[in-house]
Amino acid sequence: AADGTMIGHLVTDNGAPGTMLRGLTLNGSARLVLVLLEGPAREMIRRHGLKGDAARVLAEGLVTTAILGAHIKGTERLFVQVQADAPKFSFLGEVTGDGGVRARVVPDVLTLTGPIEGVLQAVKWDGPRELYRGLSPIEEGSFEGALSSYFTRSQQTTGLVRLGVSLNDDGTIRQAAGLLIERMGGDE
Numbered sequence: 001a002a003d004g005t006m007i008g009h010l011v012t013d014n015g016a017p018g019t020m021l022r023g024l025t026l027n028g029s030a031r032l033v034l035v036l037l038e039g040p041a042r043e044m045i046r047r048h049g050l051k052g053d054a055a056r057v058l059a060e061g062l063v064t065t066a067i068l069g070a071h072i073k074g075t076e077r078l079f080v081q082v083q084a085d086a087p088k089f090s091f092l093g094e095v096t097g098d099g100g101v102r103a104r105v106v107p108d109v110l111t112l113t114g115p116i117e118g119v120l121q122a123v124k125w126d127g128p129r130e131l132y133r134g135l136s137p138i139e140e141g142s143f144e145g146a147l148s149s150y151f152t153r154s155q156q157t158t159g160l161v162r163l164g165v166s167l168n169d170d171g172t173i174r175q176a177a178g179l180l181i182e183r184m185g186g187d188e
Contacts, residue, residue: 016043018101022070025181030159033070033180037062040101041165041176051171054110057091059165060143062103063178065093067147067161068122070180073097077125082146084118084138087111115141120150151182158183 018037025032041059044050050058061082069078074097082091089110093103116138124132134154138146144163151157159182166175 016040018066020066020070020099024184029184031180031182031184033067033178033182035063035066035070035178037066037101037176037178038173041173044103045173048104048108050105050108052110052167053112054089054105054108055171055173056112056165056167057089057110057143058103058105059173059176060163061091061093061105062101063163063165063176064120064143064147065095065103066101067178067180068150069095072124075127076131079123079125081121081123082118082138082143083121084116086115086117087113116143116146117141120146122150122154147178147180151180 016039018035018040021034023032024030041062044062045055045058048058061080065078065080068080072078072095076097078095080093084090087110089105089107091103091105095101118138119135120138121133121135123130134150136146136150136153139149144161148161151159151161159180162179164175164177168174
């Protein structure tokens with residue numbers, strides 16, 4: 001259980017709901033972020049007509065974007081871009097300070113036959129000003145590895161990252177969730 005929590009809602013522009021739980025745990029020594037995004041992922045996949053691996057990539061990218069943007073506020077926005085060389089695809093995601101989320105993957109037909117190779121870039125904006133830009137290689141061939149690498153390399157923090165995205169037999173999203181437990185300092 002978290003010591004202090006804040007629950008927020010993430011929504012697409014048509015109101016498809018998702019949930020974010022943020023808080024401190026372990027007596028304030030770790031930050032916790034949990035996102036549940038089945039609703040927004042289903043809506044974006046439906047809108048873009050995605051199936052199979054393209055749907056999975058969009059959902060994993062959306063969860064990654066929400067975790068990275070867990071602490072933006074006000075008029076801030078966070079853009080996440082993944083440029084993959086193997087297989088060749090591009091993911092773009094955005095989360096806003098008021099809980100809006102959106103995402104896109106190109107091409108809309110994609111086959112994952114091995115690990116993902118490429119880079120993840122995150123850019124935080126506040127109005128017309130760029131506040132931050134971070135870049136990290138995709139490690140371990142997955143969005144989960146890219147997110148873990150991003151926190152270690154760009155944020156210089158350590159923690160545990162888990163993404164859980166699964167599809168039903170008909171290709172629809174069953175689960176689109178993510179968890180970050182990040183050490184805030186002090187003892188290991």
